[in-house]
Amino acid sequence: MQFKDYYSVLGVEPNAGEAEIKSAYRRLARKYHPDVSKEAGAEDKFKAVNEAYEALRDPARRKAYDQLRAGGYRPGDEVPPAGFGPGGPAGFDFEDVFAGGGAGGGFSDFFESLFRRQAGGNGGPRARGGAAAGAGDTRARVAVSLETVYRGDSVRISVDGRSFDVRVPPGVRPGQVIRLARQGSRGGDLLLEIEYAAHPDFEVDGRNIIHVLQLAPWEAALGASVSVPTLGGRVELKIPQGSEAGRKLRLRGRGLPGAAGAPAGDQLVELEIQAPAPGKKAQREAYERLRDAFADEWRR
Known part of the structure; x- marks a missing residue:
């Protein structure tokens, strides 16, 4: 072999x-x-x-x-x-x-x-x-x-x-x-x-399922409705405006089933913020405008 x-x-x-x-x-x-x-x-x-x-x-x-x-x-x-x-x-x-x-x-x-x-x-x-x-x-x-x-x-x-x-x-x-x-x-x-078995989208914590969701900066700042995977199929998740990296949102009852009548676990969606690389001139200019708009406040 x-x-x-x-x-x-x-x-x-x-x-x-x-x-x-x-x-x-x-x-x-x-x-x-x-x-x-x-x-x-x-x-x-x-x-x-x-x-x-x-x-x-x-x-x-x-x-x-x-x-x-x-x-x-x-x-x-x-x-x-x-x-x-x-x-x-x-x-x-x-x-x-x-x-x-x-x-x-x-x-x-x-x-x-x-x-x-x-x-x-x-x-x-x-x-x-x-x-x-x-x-x-x-x-x-x-x-x-x-x-x-x-x-x-x-x-x-x-x-x-x-x-x-x-x-x-x-x-x-x-x-x-x-x-x-x-x-x-x-x-x-x-x-x-x-x-x-290992899963590309989920980790297990008891009966709870953990999913790391990648957000763009504007989705975290302004709020968004995002489709996320669950073991029972995809669902729409509302992202509150002003969300920060590491925040966990709970989808109740979307974890693993409980045994002998015990309640099912939940799915915890952990937010991860990623800034996409600017591949076009217009995208780079958009980042520059964002930088200028927050220049007086960001480091403080």
Whole structure:
């Protein structure tokens, strides 16, 4: 299988921090999102960006990937199965099988081989989230999209070469386990531990959803009505005049569903103000007029 340079995919250096990696992911995921981009090959690029972020956002996965990358592999180089070592590169021990079917669809063979543990792990299979694993049970982590958690859809996952259609309950929490009876690789049950896939537009805080909304200076100063994404579809949000960067506006009930009759979370829209670069003479002149109009007050 061929080596993938996940840092190059995201356009960051190998020593990039968590915030820089997240920022690069958001920018590229929005650029290549199939619902937005008309660029040829956008869907494949979107999947590649999602896979790279899934590999680098988790410290354990990133450490394992960096160990393999230190061997001098370059994009397109063939990586022999022996290069991964038992349970991961350079002997890195993973507890979990990372099941396909995460953000943007299934991951590449390179990703799944890199992050796949040996069956049984150390000390026998275990499950988190309150579901005890029997001796013959198989455990896997499954990354599901926030839209799936919001709606409660069925998703197709692949574990050890077998595919399953799994019903994800609305509002399921990370760490909770879905049990598929007698579907384990050794005749036991298959225990699927849920985690949330990375999303280009949203962060999760409990049951609340956080979305960063970029505003032009005049929208923040004068007020505006702006279309914003939510897990249930786009809605119009009224921006009060005089809004400042960092202000949070609340869309009640637009977060993740609550379990057992608990109320749904909210969506918090955090305002970020960006000044577009003046690409035309008229735009530059407009900035100059703005500068002159505020020259006596701005620094005070």
